[in-house]
Amino acid sequence: MTAESSLAVLGARPRFSELLPVGQFYWPAWEQFEEATRGIFSRRYYTSQRVAGPLVVELQRRLQEFLGVKHAIVVRNAANGLMIATHTLGLGGRVIVPSWAPISVVQSLARSKCRPVFCDIDPQSQQMSSASVRRLLERGGIQGILGVHLWGNALPVFELEALAQEFGVALYYDASHAFGCRVNDRAIGNFGRAEVFSFHQTNILSTGEGGCIVTNDDALASKFVAMRGDHVSGGGVALQSATSRMSEIQAAVGLAMLVDFERNRRNNAEQRKSYEERLRPIAGIRILNPSSAALSNLQNLVGVVDHAVFGMTRDELLNVLRAENVAAGRDFHPASHRISPYSEGMADAHEPLHDTELAAESTFQLPIGARVTIDHIEQICDVIHQAHIHCASKRSAPTPAVAT
Amino acid sequence: MTAESSLAVLGARPRFSELLPVGQFYWPAWEQFEEATRGIFSRRYYTSQRVAGPLVVELQRRLQEFLGVKHAIVVRNAANGLMIATHTLGLGGRVIVPSWAPISVVQSLARSKCRPVFCDIDPQSQQMSSASVRRLLERGGIQGILGVHLWGNALPVFELEALAQEFGVALYYDASHAFGCRVNDRAIGNFGRAEVFSFHQTNILSTGEGGCIVTNDDALASKFVAMRGDHVSGGGVALQSATSRMSEIQAAVGLAMLVDFERNRRNNAEQRKSYEERLRPIAGIRILNPSSAALSNLQNLVGVVDHAVFGMTRDELLNVLRAENVAAGRDFHPASHRISPYSEGMADAHEPLHDTELAAESTFQLPIGARVTIDHIEQICDVIHQAHIHCASKRSAPTPAVAT
Numbered sequence: 001m002t003a004e005s006s007l008a009v010l011g012a013r014p015r016f017s018e019l020l021p022v023g024q025f026y027w028p029a030w031e032q033f034e035e036a037t038r039g040i041f042s043r044r045y046y047t048s049q050r051v052a053g054p055l056v057v058e059l060q061r062r063l064q065e066f067l068g069v070k071h072a073i074v075v076r077n078a079a080n081g082l083m084i085a086t087h088t089l090g091l092g093g094r095v096i097v098p099s100w101a102p103i104s105v106v107q108s109l110a111r112s113k114c115r116p117v118f119c120d121i122d123p124q125s126q127q128m129s130s131a132s133v134r135r136l137l138e139r140g141g142i143q144g145i146l147g148v149h150l151w152g153n154a155l156p157v158f159e160l161e162a163l164a165q166e167f168g169v170a171l172y173y174d175a176s177h178a179f180g181c182r183v184n185d186r187a188i189g190n191f192g193r194a195e196v197f198s199f200h201q202t203n204i205l206s207t208g209e210g211g212c213i214v215t216n217d218d219a220l221a222s223k224f225v226a227m228r229g230d231h232v233s234g235g236g237v238a239l240q241s242a243t244s245r246m247s248e249i250q251a252a253v254g255l256a257m258l259v260d261f262e263r264n265r266r267n268n269a270e271q272r273k274s275y276e277e278r279l280r281p282i283a284g285i286r287i288l289n290p291s292s293a294a295l296s297n298l299q300n301l302v303g304v305v306d307h308a309v310f311g312m313t314r315d316e317l318l319n320v321l322r323a324e325n326v327a328a329g330r331d332f333h334p335a336s337h338r339i340s341p342y343s344e345g346m347a348d349a350h351e352p353l354h355d356t357e358l359a360a361e362s363t364f365q366l367p368i369g370a371r372v373t374i375d376h377i378e379q380i381c382d383v384i385h386q387a388h389i390h391c392a393s394k395r396s397a398p399t400p401a402v403a404t
Numbered sequence: 405m406t407a408e409s410s411l412a413v414l415g416a417r418p419r420f421s422e423l424l425p426v427g428q429f430y431w432p433a434w435e436q437f438e439e440a441t442r443g444i445f446s447r448r449y450y451t452s453q454r455v456a457g458p459l460v461v462e463l464q465r466r467l468q469e470f471l472g473v474k475h476a477i478v479v480r481n482a483a484n485g486l487m488i489a490t491h492t493l494g495l496g497g498r499v500i501v502p503s504w505a506p507i508s509v510v511q512s513l514a515r516s517k518c519r520p521v522f523c524d525i526d527p528q529s530q531q532m533s534s535a536s537v538r539r540l541l542e543r544g545g546i547q548g549i550l551g552v553h554l555w556g557n558a559l560p561v562f563e564l565e566a567l568a569q570e571f572g573v574a575l576y577y578d579a580s581h582a583f584g585c586r587v588n589d590r591a592i593g594n595f596g597r598a599e600v601f602s603f604h605q606t607n608i609l610s611t612g613e614g615g616c617i618v619t620n621d622d623a624l625a626s627k628f629v630a631m632r633g634d635h636v637s638g639g640g641v642a643l644q645s646a647t648s649r650m651s652e653i654q655a656a657v658g659l660a661m662l663v664d665f666e667r668n669r670r671n672n673a674e675q676r677k678s679y680e681e682r683l684r685p686i687a688g689i690r691i692l693n694p695s696s697a698a699l700s701n702l703q704n705l706v707g708v709v710d711h712a713v714f715g716m717t718r719d720e721l722l723n724v725l726r727a728e729n730v731a732a733g734r735d736f737h738p739a740s741h742r743i744s745p746y747s748e749g750m751a752d753a754h755e756p757l758h759d760t761e762l763a764a765e766s767t768f769q770l771p772i773g774a775r776v777t778i779d780h781i782e783q784i785c786d787v788i789h790q791a792h793i794h795c796a797s798k799r800s801a802p803t804p805a806v807a808t
Contacts, residue, residue, distance in 0.1 A: 025448050033445075034438075041437075044429050044775055046605040046612040076480055076613070079647040103642050110644070111515075201450040208450040208651030209480070237744045238507050240514070243483040247612030249653055340641045371448055 007386050008323035015379045016325035023202035024299050024369035026264045028256035036252035047247040048229070055251035060212075062258055066180075067189040069214045071221035074251065075228055075244040078176045078198030078211035082108035082146070084242050085194045085213055088223045089170050093143040096136050098128040099337040100356045101148040105174045106336045109146070117142065118337045118350035125292060126150060126302075126359055130159040132351045137167045144170035149178035149188060151300035153290035157183055157191045164192070172196075179205045180261055182295040189214040194224075199250075204264055204299040204369075205257045207250040264370075268298035271368050271377060275301055278381035282388050284310025301368040304359070311391025314362050320387045321366075326380055329365040411790050412727035419783045420729035427606035428703050428773035430668045432660035440656035451651040452633065459655035464616075466662055470584075471593040473618045475625035478655065479632055479648040482580045482602030482615040486512035486550070488646050489598045489617055492627045493574045497547040500540050502532040503741040504760045505552040509578045510740045513550070521546065522741045522754035529696060530554060530706075530763055534563040536755045541571040548574035553582035553592060555704035557694035561587055561595040568596070576600075583609045584665055586699040593618040598628075603654075608668055608703040608773075609661045611654040668774075672702035675772050675781060679705055682785035686792050688714025705772040708763070715795025718766050724791045725770075730784055733769040 008014040028036065040046065045053055052060075056074055063072035075081040082105060086095075091114050097106055099118035106116050119132040127150055136142060145164055147155045155173070164171035171191075175181075176198035178188040189195050194217070197203075199210035213224050228244040257264075279285050284306040290296035305314040312320070314330065321328040335356045336342055366380060412418040432440065444450060449457055456464070460478055467476035479485040486509060490499075495518050501510055503522035510520050523536040531554055540546060549568055551559045559577070568575035575595075579585075580602035582592040593599050598621070601607075603614035617628050632648040661668075683689050688710040694700035709718040716724075718734065725732040739760050740746055770784060 021453070023453065025450070027445065027448065027450060030442070030445055033441075037437075038434070041431065041434055044431065046429070046431060046610060049425070049427065049605060077647050077649070079645070104645065104647065107642060107645060201453060206450060208653055209649055236738055236742060236747070238511060238740075238746070241483070241508065241511060243481050243508060245481075245613055247654070249612055249657075250651070253653075334640050336642075338640060342642070343640070 007320060007383065007390065009320045014323060014325045015383060016376075019325050019327050020367050020371065020376060021327045022329045022365050022367050024204050024206065024264070025201055026204065026206060026257065026260065026370045028253060028260065032256045033253065036256045037249055040248045040252060045248065048245040053248045053251065055248045055255065056246050059251040059254045062255060063212060063214070066258060067187040067214060069187070069189045070216045070218070071214060071224075073213045073221065073224045073228060074246040074254070075211050075213060075242070076246060077200065077209055078174065078196050079104040079108050080242055080244045081196040081211045081213045082174055083111045084224055084227045084244065085172055085196055086112045086114060087240065088220060088227060089144065089172060089193060091144045091170060094141055095144040095146050096133055096142055097146040098148055098356070099335045099350070099353055100126060100128070100332060100359055101150070101174070101336060102176070102332060103336050103339055105146065105148055106342065114143070116336070116342065118353060120351045120353050121355050121359060123355040123358065125153060126288060126363070127153055127155050127292065129355070130156050130163060133160065134163055136351060137163060137169065142167065142169050144172070147171065147173040147192065149173060149175050149181065151177050151288065151290060151302050152181060152293065152296040152298050153288075154178060154181055154183045154188060154293040156292065161191070176203060177300060178293070178297070179203060180265065180295070180297045181293040183292070184294055190216060193217060194220060199254060204268070204297045205254065205261060207246070207254040207257070210246055210250050210254065265297050268368055271372060271374070272298050272301060274374050274377045275366065275368070275381065278378065279303065279384065282310070282385055284308070284388070285384065299369070301366045303364050303366065304362045305364065306362070310388055312387055314364055317384065317387060318364060321380070321383060324383050326367065326383070328367075330363065331365060333360045335360040411724060411787065411794065413724045418727060418729045419787060420780075423729050423731050424771050424775065424780060425731045426733045426769050426771050428608050428610065428668070429605055430608065430610060430661065430664065430774045432657060432664065436660045437657070440660045441653055444652045444656060449652065452649040457652045457655065459652045459659065460650050463655040463658045466659060467616060467618070470662060471591040471618060473591070473593045474620045474622070475618060475628075477617045477625060477628045477632060478650040478658070479615045479617060479646070480650060481604065481613055482578065482600050483508040483512050484646055484648045485600040485615045485617045486578055487515045488628055488631045488648065489576055489600055490516045490518060490550075491644065492624060492631060493548065493576060493597060495548045495574060498545055499548040499550050500537055500546055501550040502552055502760070503739045503754070503757055504530060504532070504736060504763055505554070505578070505740060506580070506736060507740050507743055509550065509552055510746065518547070520740070520746065522757060524755045524757050525759050525763060527759040527762065529557060530692060530767070531557055531559050531696065533759070534560050534567060537564065538567055540755060541567060541573065546571065546573050548576070551575065551577040551596065553577060553579050553585065555581050555692065555694060555706050556585060556697065556700040556702050557692075558582060558585055558587045558592060558697040560696065565595065580607060581704060582697070582701070583607060584669065584699070584701045585697040587696070588698055594620060597621060598624060603658060608672070608701045609658065609665060611650070611658040611661070614650055614654050614658065669701050672772055675776060675778070676702050676705060678778050678781045679770065679772070679785065682782065683707065683788065686714070686789055688712070688792070689788065703772070705770045707768050707770065708766045709768065710766070714792055715798075716791055718768055721788065721791060722768060725784070725787060728787050730771065730787070732771070734767065735769060737764045739764040
């Protein structure tokens with residue numbers, strides 16, 4: 001059997017019979033789920049109605065403890081949480097945000113008529129660059145900074161805090177990828193005016209659909225609660241509402257997942273170790289290291305292809321993996337500033353986005369989490385290895401090889 | 405024991421030791437819930453991720469069958485569904501809506517910068533009055549009509565359809581209270597451009613949190629799907645997204661509730677019969693009859709107090725009931741046009757709202773559904789009866805009685 005014949009893209013049988021998706025996909029065991037949800041059936045109270053349900057209240061209390069933060073307000077999802085935060089902070093102008101971020105983060109600004117001003121990233125960590133943020137702030141006209149902690153890593157929070165103070169702008173964060181991560185001895189959730197987590201199935205703590213806004217600011221917290229809830233808060237005034245309630249079942253799942261957090265993080269760590277051991281020897285592949293976080297949830301396995309060294313572009317590699325039924329991702333391609341309407345003047349003049357452009361062409365994500373085994377990881381790394389060998393052999397051949 | 409002494413408001417022990425809330429609160433039995441959710445655990449797929457999850461797809465198919473409608477698109481809640489519908493219909497101007505409706509319905513217009521123009525209601529049915537709608541249309545400048553089927557009843561859909569055609573305006577509906585109701589042989593869900601259901605715990609079909617947009621228009625349906633979903637629909641264009649996904653557990657609950665629908669409707673019918681028998685003899689209390697619907701889900705038990713005859717105002721009666729731990733409601737008080745910002749010029753010049761004002765002062769809701777027994781109903785009706793007797797005795801007394 002030749003190296004080529006073991007790749008599905010060259011005609012072999014795919015390594016996986018079912019699509020292996022990117023995402024954490026952790027979930028309580030059935031028994032745990034039953035225990036968590038049984039009480040709901042006896043109470044016959046299934047979601048918030050004017051006031052938050054008992055499990056929602058309990059989940060918020062436990063999240064506050066876990067994160068060491070004063071207020072946790074669970075919401076239906078992170079995009080909605082960011083929208084609530086943006087509105088409540090009173091933003092309605094130009095807000096700095098990385099182009100290298102989920103487009104949903106950028107779009108959350110639109111509801112409050114904010115215009116994104118895109119900053120570039122640090123090429124090593126791919127986190128937003130505080131140098132780039134500073135240059136944008138120096139131009140003036142900025143109301144706020146929406147930081148995005150990417151991929152289990154943490155932003156340079158102290159530098160950003162100092163910049164926000166120096167220029168007198170609001171700083172808040174999308175922390176969808178960073179639940180349970182820490183900077184020094186503080187959990188993500190304690191930085192800026194507010195931070196927003198996502199509890200989508202792709203993240204380490206999932207409620208199926210869900211999210212959470214956290215803050216240490218009492219006044220902000222009560223505004224978040226008002227905007228999440230039912231429409232009339234009393235006194236004959238209809239507040240802007242995001243109807244962003246979380247149901248009791250979702251809260252029950254969240255409570256169970258919180259108990260499992262450390263076990264799931266350790267599972268990520270083992271899988272990551274296995275990936276690193278197998279991918280490190282392959283020239284032209286670099287795995288991002290969430291080293292700005294003192295503790296990472298390790299929920300994302302993100303790599304960068306140097307195609308001149310590896311012998312194949314990122315998109316070619318993804319085709320090879322997809323042929324094997326590995327749904328490897330190329331988030332975020334195209335980067336936000338290349339997506340309409342932001343590519344067509346909706347975004348204000350931004351920084352040169354050289355490192356964002358490079359990242360968008362070279363970055364890929366591999367599956368890690370509950371649906372992945374060490375055997376899967378061996379297979380995936382072997383596919384990447386075979387692809388590399390195949391390309392190397394083609395290039396060293398006297399005449400160009402023809403794929404059959 | 406005198407009549408007075410059996411009322412908590414006069415010092416007796418409350419009839420109910422726990423608060424009895426208004427709302428349907430139906431839910432699957434545990435065994436049914438387990439059967440519906442077990443598959444989710446084996447698939448390890450918990451919510452929509454780029455595409456809708458398998459149970460969401462199945463629920464949509466079953467809703468389409470049940471309602472006889474081409475497209476059912478489940479969403480996170482009705483307020484969000486209405487916002488999606490308003491945006492997708494391209495509305496951005498003056499929309500006729502009843503003031504006598506949940507404020508969330510009126511507020512869903514704000515996201516698309518629509519201004520509500522309030523119409524009055526029919527005093528008998530309390531549904532929006534098509535005569536009032538016609539008068540507003542004749543003034544001109546109207547883009548759409550957002551009808552609200554209230555309390556298991558149906559609007560005069562054929563009259564409204566004719567008006568919408570005559571004046572060339574978009575007609576769509578909030579059908580939060582009307583799941584499973586029919587007009588002639590057609591289910592609610594088949595009228596106007598689109599209709600939106602709520603699956604909140606207060607309604608007959610609940611998923612805890614949830615809702616559904618239905619339409620027979622293929623082009624609208626695909627726009628609804630795009631706006632519900634993830635942010636980028638491909639081609640480098642970021643559509644406006646409402647991130648309105650429904651999780652797989654919610655869909656599992658919805659599938660089980662659909663099976664239970666007829667049983668729950670019959671339970672409502674029995675409870676309603678019990679209420680009617682006991683309340684009919686009480687002078688000054690009228691129970692609304694959802695008689696415009698050929699079939700009603702009977703999910704709401706709504707009454708009107710004629711205080712001159714009954715001897716007590718609606719608010720006085722509610723105080724009596726609340727003292728007994730019956731959380732009887734006075735939706736919708738105040739009516740939407742009395743709520744800021746609509747009371748302060750946010751709403752355009754509207755109809756005289758005489759019947760809305762009367763309804764807001766006299767209407768009350770009593771508990772009906774899963775948390776209610778026939779014994780509860782006997783107790784509640786007895787309280788209302790005692791309150792009536794107490795007032796009558798006070799008024800027939802030669803000198804005004806003093807409550808002690």
